[in-house]
Amino acid sequence: MAAEADSQLMLRVKDGDEPSFALLLHRFRVPVYRFLYRMVHNQALAEELAQEVFLRVYRARASYEPSAKFSTWLYRICTHLALNHLRDTRKERDHARLDETPESGRPLQVASKGATIEQKLVERDRVERIQRAVDELPEKQRVAVLMHKYQEMDYRQIAELLDTSESAVKSLLFRAYETLRGKLADLATTGATKAGS
Amino acid sequence: MEGREGAMNNKDRREQAGFPDSLRAEGVAPGEQDAVWALLDEWQPGELSPGFDEAVLARIRREESPDAAKAGWVQGFVEWLKGLDGMRGLGLAGALATVVFAMVMLRGPVTVPADDPLQTATQELSAQQVEMALEDLRMLDELYNAPATEDKQNDKL
Numbered sequence: 001m002a003a004e005a006d007s008q009l010m011l012r013v014k015d016g017d018e019p020s021f022a023l024l025l026h027r028f029r030v031p032v033y034r035f036l037y038r039m040v041h042n043q044a045l046a047e048e049l050a051q052e053v054f055l056r057v058y059r060a061r062a063s064y065e066p067s068a069k070f071s072t073w074l075y076r077i078c079t080h081l082a083l084n085h086l087r088d089t090r091k092e093r094d095h096a097r098l099d100e101t102p103e104s105g106r107p108l109q110v111a112s113k114g115a116t117i118e119q120k121l122v123e124r125d126r127v128e129r130i131q132r133a134v135d136e137l138p139e140k141q142r143v144a145v146l147m148h149k150y151q152e153m154d155y156r157q158i159a160e161l162l163d164t165s166e167s168a169v170k171s172l173l174f175r176a177y178e179t180l181r182g183k184l185a186d187l188a189t190t191g192a193t194k195a196g197s
Numbered sequence: 198m199e200g201r202e203g204a205m206n207n208k209d210r211r212e213q214a215g216f217p218d219s220l221r222a223e224g225v226a227p228g229e230q231d232a233v234w235a236l237l238d239e240w241q242p243g244e245l246s247p248g249f250d251e252a253v254l255a256r257i258r259r260e261e262s263p264d265a266a267k268a269g270w271v272q273g274f275v276e277w278l279k280g281l282d283g284m285r286g287l288g289l290a291g292a293l294a295t296v297v298f299a300m301v302m303l304r305g306p307v308t309v310p311a312d313d314p315l316q317t318a319t320q321e322l323s324a325q326q327v328e329m330a331l332e333d334l335r336m337l338d339e340l341y342n343a344p345a346t347e348d349k350q351n352d353k354l
Contacts, residue, residue: 029249030245038240050245055256123239126239177234188233
């Protein structure tokens with residue numbers, strides 16, 4: 001129902017209805033920004049790319065056809081932009097990673113408020129390890145995990161987004177979650193212990 | 198909540214076992230995979246800036262304005278040039294120099310067509326100038342030789 005509404009809104013944008021675009025922008029700005037943030041790990045950059053995504057949506061309004069869900073079309077633009085950016089800046093990021101400080105462009109959010117500095121540092125370290133583990137996944141696996149886990153996409157949508165089959169998506173996700181389980185096993189254990197105590 | 202992520206996380210929190218059965222690995226305890234799935238929830242990005250919508254709409258308005266349409270590609274090219282870092286700038290300069298050099302080499306030396314009126318006039322002018330110069334030299338030569346002959350005649354006398 002919501003997806004139909006998104007497509008309907010986009011069709012109205014195609015007909016020149018600007019308030020419909022503002023509504024779509026309002027509806028998708030946070031998920032788009034969060035997806036891009038998880039791809040590029042920098043708040044300012046994620047916002048800039050998110051702006052570019054919506055600009056491209058607006059520019060492409062005339063050619064929009066509601067053949068797929070609006071969100072799939074939107075995230076396809078997001079994914080292309082993010083991956084292109086990552087490919088273009090691979091060398092710079094490798095250099096930056098060498099002299100990176102924990103504060104550099106990474107407003108990592110830790111769950112607990114009112115925790116001691118030590119607890120916050122431990123939590124920060126946990127989040128950084130999770131982030132790194134996802135980051136180290138191959139491109140397609142990473143996109144599939146982000147779309148599946150955080151954007152609530154089903155296999156069919158992810159398959160459309162990545163131009164692949166549903167079974168290939170299942171295989172990608174299976175391998176990705178297995179890798180994550182291997183890398184984050186100790187964190188999962190301590191997390192479970194913490195939750196249990 | 199804007200978007201779907203919040204709704205999904207709430208659902209996950211309610212169910213606490215959101216990991217799909219279809220992806221469950223054999224020989225892995227159910228809790229183990231679910232724990233990793235839950236662990237991913239700990240990674241939450243910072244908040245989006247408050248003026249985000251306005252910034253996007255302002256960029257669209259700028260793009261839609263007639264001035265922007267005129268400036269269009271020139272501005273885009275200048276912005277792109279400004280965005281280049283040192284190495285890329287050098288690379289671009291090298292590529293441009295190669296293109297210019299290749300164009301010069303392909304065109305070859307500059308030749309003017311034979312029936313060019315300017316070229317014909319220049320050729321005529323040059324011939325006239327050479328003739329006049331030769332005439333001047335002949336006259337000078339005669340003037341120079343004339344007194345010497347008279348002096349010889351006077352000596353004989």
